[in-house]
Amino acid sequence: MTDSYAVADADPVATVLSWLAEHPKVAMALGGPNRVSGILEAPWPHLRVTAGAGGDLRNLSWAIEPEVALEIYGDPGGWPGPAALRRALLMCAVATAELTDAPEDPMRPVVSRVRPSGMLIDSPLATGQPRHILGLLVTLRPSEASTRR
Numbered sequence: 001m002t003d004s005y006a007v008a009d010a011d012p013v014a015t016v017l018s019w020l021a022e023h024p025k026v027a028m029a030l031g032g033p034n035r036v037s038g039i040l041e042a043p044w045p046h047l048r049v050t051a052g053a054g055g056d057l058r059n060l061s062w063a064i065e066p067e068v069a070l071e072i073y074g075d076p077g078g079w080p081g082p083a084a085l086r087r088a089l090l091m092c093a094v095a096t097a098e099l100t101d102a103p104e105d106p107m108r109p110v111v112s113r114v115r116p117s118g119m120l121i122d123s124p125l126a127t128g129q130p131r132h133i134l135g136l137l138v139t140l141r142p143s144e145a146s147t148r149r
Contacts, residue, residue: 006142029091044075074130113139
């Protein structure tokens with residue numbers, strides 16, 4: 001028997017954040033480990049993974065397609081430049097898309113599709129700190145373990 005409330009356990013932000021935090025190419029693109037989280041913090045550059053504003057919850061019972069926002073921040077002093085931040089953010093997006101080929105983990109939602117929701121945006125903070133943003137639509141469903149009750 002399956003539990004339709006298991007859709008609430010399919011957390012796209014936690015899924016993407018944990019995947020990217022462990023991804024070796026993301027660490028390389030960002031200049032080292034421990035540069036992926038859900039908050040704005042050093043060391044720079046830093047990738048922040050948050051809930052996006054868009055997506056589709058469909059019928060709330062199986063596969064949903066929420067938006068996850070990837071935000072990359074440079075140092076408050078202005079480095080690295082826009083081209084380097086853009087490149088690093090695109091590498092993080094490609095690494096996110098690799099979730100579709102990841103072996104199934106009974107504790108992690110199953111991701112079947114990752115696609116951009118729009119364009120990559122250069123959007124510095126009011127302080128001048130560099131920031132680029134990219135939204136990704138992540139189609140996922142609850143893991144088998146969370147649907148069995």
